Amino acid sequence: MNQNRLLLLLLFLYLLPQQQLDAQDVKTLTMQEAVTLSVQNSKQLKLSKAKIDEAIATTREAKDNQLPDASVSASYLRLTKAKLNLKNSGGGDTASHGLAFPSVNQAIYGSANVSVPLFAGMKIKYGIESAKYLEQAVRLDAENDKQAVILNTIAAYINLYKATITKKLVEDNLEQSRKRDTDFINLEKNGLLARNDLLRAQLETSGLELNLVDAQNAIDISTVNMDLLLGLPETTILQVDTVGFMHTGEVKSIEEYEQLATQNRSDVQSLSYREKAADAAVKIAKGDYYPSVALTGGYVAADVPGVLSITNAITGGVGLKYNLASLWKTKSKIEKAEAVQQQLLVNQEMLNDNIHLSINKAYRNYTAAIKKTEVSDKAVVQANENYRISKNKYDNNLLLLTDLLDADVQALQAKLNLSAARADVVLAYYTLQQTAGLLQQ
Secondary structure, three states, rough: HHHHHHHHHHHHHHHHHHHHHHHHOEEEOHHHHHHHHHHHHHHHHHHHHHHHHHHHHHHHHHHHHOEEEEEEEEEEEEEEOOOOOOOOOOOOOOOOOOOOOOOOOOEEEEEEEEEEEOOOOOHHHHHHHHHHHHHHHHHHHHHHHHHHHHHHHHHHHHHHHHHHHHHHHHHHHHHHHHHHHHHHHHHHOOOOOHHHHHHHHHHHHHHHHHHHHHHHHHHHHHHHHHHHHOOOOOOOOEEEOHHHHHHHHHOOOOOHHHHHHHHHHHHHHHHHHHOOOOOOOOHOOOOOOOOEEEEEEEEEEEEEEOEEEEEEEEEEEEEOOOOOOHHHHHHHHHHOOOOOHHHHHHHHHHHHHHHHHHHHHHHHHHHHHHHHHHHHHHHHHHHHHHHEEEEEHHHHHHHHHHHHHHHHHHHHHHHHHHHHHHHHHHHHHHHHHHOOOOOOO
16 A cells, blocks of 8 residues: 555656646747737737827817806805995985894805807917927827837847757757766776866866856746736747748848838937927917907806896906006016027937937948848858767877867857847848848848
8 A cells, every 4th residue: 555655755856847848828920920929918018008098188288278267166154243234326325214134144155157269379279280289299199109019029039949959059059068077988998088078078068058057048048038918828938930930022222211210210200209399389379478358158146135136247348457567577488488499409400310310320230230140151061060070080090089079169159149140130121121120121
């Protein structure tokens, strides 16, 4: 009985790691799928959506200024020992004529007023224009944020790809190194290999094992980063497409990208709308120089028990309001609005310079990545051939083991450089598209 329990326990412990692995979600992911998920779940884009909602509400608030203002008020008053003294036309008072008035101890009155703005120095009109321009600018800011999220996702995907390829290359080399160690152990036992040569080979194996640990750690970190970007559980294991995402499109000239950037970049268009909003803000400030005109109407009712009663008192007319202080206070408001306008013009010039710089930098990074790929491709061929020749020389006792191990390391490094260079070409290409505002296309 105890023996059966022991067997069951051992079986459970054997199957536990596999069950834990099965419990983890494994998701095969293309770069396009990663971009789609990141756009759907990005917290940055959700924040951008909230800012758009705020801008829409601000526009509605500006439009509401065209609507009538209506108010209703009512009061009930208590009076304590009020003395009522009505002066007549003869100059006497009520007491001298023998008139008796009731004691007034309360009063009730109410009113309703409606005011429709007719003219407010064009402040309402330009306020609506400004709000619309800012709303459009916020929408374009969201588009710019979306492109940044897409590029960030592409960069994270490529980092995960690099880590995955690095691990695979190290595993392949580690397997070969372990087989070589096995052969060298047999040779050392038979006195055909020096002890220190075996140790050198084993040291390289240990170095590859350390590299494998680093590669796995890089995969784990990159995976968690991708999971958070995509809105997936952080325990999800991602398997990237190692071939499909390598295809890139045609690359234009720097001049073409600079021209396209002025047409397609959301931040350029956003700044343009902000300049229009600033121009409207200057006109709003100048509106303080003008009076406000409104159509007004109202209803008044009052009751003082035993003394006075007012009903059906309807009023209507046109009201004019002008703040004399605007004659000396408005100038500073206009200067402030014009200063903001000037800042935006300078920001436009700075943005244009930044576009030229970023496109030139991205374009040259792309061409450099292409050249690095070509060089790395040649280096792989050279390193493999060098290792083949070194192996033949070592087998014929014409080369030291140290030189053979160096050739092996160089071959591995050349392969790692090539895989990284190819991935860098893809990232440089999409970065170039993003600087020209073409990434979503």
